[in-house]
Amino acid sequence: MSNTQEFKIGTDLYSIPADRFYGRENHMWASFDHVTGNVTIGMDALGLAALGDLAYVSLQPAGTKVERGESLGTLEAAKMTGDLTSPISGEIVERNDLTVRNPALVNQETYTNGWLVVIKPSNWENESAQMVNVDELPAWVDSELKRYRQQGWID
Amino acid sequence: MLFWWVLSRTPTLMTLPLPNSNEIIFHTPGFRGYKTDEHDNQGAEEFVSISITGTACALSCEHCNTKVLRGMTDLRRFDGSLYDLCESLAGQGTRGVLISGGSDPQGRVPLLPHIDDMKRVRTELGMAVRVHVGLPDEETCAALGEVDVDGAMIDIIGHRDTIHEVYHLDADPEDYEDALSWMEKYKVPMVPHIVIGLHYGKMLGEDRALEMIVRHPPKLLALVVLMSMSKTAMANVTPPSLSEIGAFFQKTRKALPSTPVMLGCARPMGDMKVEIDRLAVDAGLNGIAFPANDIVEYARQAGLRPQFVNACCGVTW
Numbered sequence: 001m002s003n004t005q006e007f008k009i010g011t012d013l014y015s016i017p018a019d020r021f022y023g024r025e026n027h028m029w030a031s032f033d034h035v036t037g038n039v040t041i042g043m044d045a046l047g048l049a050a051l052g053d054l055a056y057v058s059l060q061p062a063g064t065k066v067e068r069g070e071s072l073g074t075l076e077a078a079k080m081t082g083d084l085t086s087p088i089s090g091e092i093v094e095r096n097d098l099t100v101r102n103p104a105l106v107n108q109e110t111y112t113n114g115w116l117v118v119i120k121p122s123n124w125e126n127e128s129a130q131m132v133n134v135d136e137l138p139a140w141v142d143s144e145l146k147r148y149r150q151q152g153w154i155d
Numbered sequence: 156m157l158f159w160w161v162l163s164r165t166p167t168l169m170t171l172p173l174p175n176s177n178e179i180i181f182h183t184p185g186f187r188g189y190k191t192d193e194h195d196n197q198g199a200e201e202f203v204s205i206s207i208t209g210t211a212c213a214l215s216c217e218h219c220n221t222k223v224l225r226g227m228t229d230l231r232r233f234d235g236s237l238y239d240l241c242e243s244l245a246g247q248g249t250r251g252v253l254i255s256g257g258s259d260p261q262g263r264v265p266l267l268p269h270i271d272d273m274k275r276v277r278t279e280l281g282m283a284v285r286v287h288v289g290l291p292d293e294e295t296c297a298a299l300g301e302v303d304v305d306g307a308m309i310d311i312i313g314h315r316d317t318i319h320e321v322y323h324l325d326a327d328p329e330d331y332e333d334a335l336s337w338m339e340k341y342k343v344p345m346v347p348h349i350v351i352g353l354h355y356g357k358m359l360g361e362d363r364a365l366e367m368i369v370r371h372p373p374k375l376l377a378l379v380v381l382m383s384m385s386k387t388a389m390a391n392v393t394p395p396s397l398s399e400i401g402a403f404f405q406k407t408r409k410a411l412p413s414t415p416v417m418l419g420c421a422r423p424m425g426d427m428k429v430e431i432d433r434l435a436v437d438a439g440l441n442g443i444a445f446p447a448n449d450i451v452e453y454a455r456q457a458g459l460r461p462q463f464v465n466a467c468c469g470v471t472w
Contacts, residue, residue, distance in 0.1 A: 055424030082190035
């Protein structure tokens with residue numbers, strides 16, 4: 001199994017690394033840190049491709065408790081204004097002010113410096129089991145590409 | 156029975172706000188998800204944008220490079236006619252459509268093959284039909300006059316250099332005025348747009364565009380502001396200053412005192428959007444598409460009564 005799932009939209013090449021979990025519909029990634037027990041959250045390349053250029057991001061401050069599906073903050077992109085929804089439950093322990101100051105970072109360094117928040121999870125075992133894992137990744141990416149194309153969100 | 160069903164679904168223009176009224180309409184057409192603290196269009200399927208050419212466009216303008224077409228429902232990927240697609244959408248609750256698409260080398264959106272379908276969409280489905288016309292010829296304007304469209308949206312460009320350099324189109328401002336004249340002649344409700352800063356962020360043909368529009372009073376005028384988009388030739392262009400934008404809002408309001416003037420979909424996002432939207436309220440514009448967060452409250456504090464419509468500027472249900 002390759003450690004990255006790659007796909008093309010038009011002539012552009014995108015990647016989805018297999019070292020983390022993905023929200024099935026909200027396209028948020030979640031990367032578990034085995035040392036701290038915390039989870040870093042960001043948005044994946046396919047979700048970003050459908051949103052277009054990200055122009056504004058606001059994030060809840062550290063100390064905020066969120067349930068899975070609740071808002072981590074808001075975004076304004078070329079094709080959407082709305083909530084960034086959390087793929088897991090827990091307490092935000094850190095937010096990435098760099099992405100608040102420069103939202104383009106989320107598009108440019110999606111899986112590294114473009115992270116959004118770090119969450120101390122309250123139900124990681126159960127909730128990560130409901131996310132897309134490495135085994136499901138290729139089929140999920142294919143079906144999401146198909147769905148996004150049918151909706152006209154991507155080429 | 157069908158008559159009443161159609162009548163109940165037919166958009167009315169009766170509540171289009173008059174200038175100087177205390178109403179302001181916030182529009183959130185369904186091609187963008189929109190949820191703020193003040194309004195949620197629920198991923199609106201009420202009003203759907205359709206591209207009859209998919210992402211194909213012969214012009215690939217400097218500011219757009221076909222990106223605006225992405226995200227629209229692609230007719231080419233649907234197994235059926237434009238009418239069939241609209242009938243399918245109607246079954247999902249859609250009440251109006253924007254028929255858009257890329258341009259041919261003459262700047263026309265190729266609407267003519269779909270005119271009969273558009274007539275059926277109006278008469279049989281009762282949907283509001285908005286069209287993007289590009290730079291239409293007289294034949295297209297005459298045909299649209301038979302469709303009973305809710306409005307024909309056309310970018311009016313007032314300087315030859317912008318038409319040539321940004322739109323890659325061999326045309327002149329006079330050609331745009333001809334298009335306005337033909338639409339007037341064939342009684343096509345006009346919804347002209349002026350893109351403030353279209354010439355690489357500089358003010359160039361905006362005044363002349365406004366003068367042309369004043370000579371052919373439209374159903375409403377939409378003002379938009381150049382929005383730099385990635386992977387276009389204008390990705391790093393700086394839009395006009397807030398003072399230039401605000402001054403043009405004021406000038407437009409004075410030039411068209413009895414015509415609704417709206418702030419349309421496109422404009423820079425983030426903090427600048429908040430400032431632009433406030434300028435629009437301050438200038439007395441009659442509506443704003445996809446308002447920045449807190450603008451609804453700002454309008455309330457200015458004594459305005461907000462309304463929300465999940466459709467293009469000027470469409471009301």
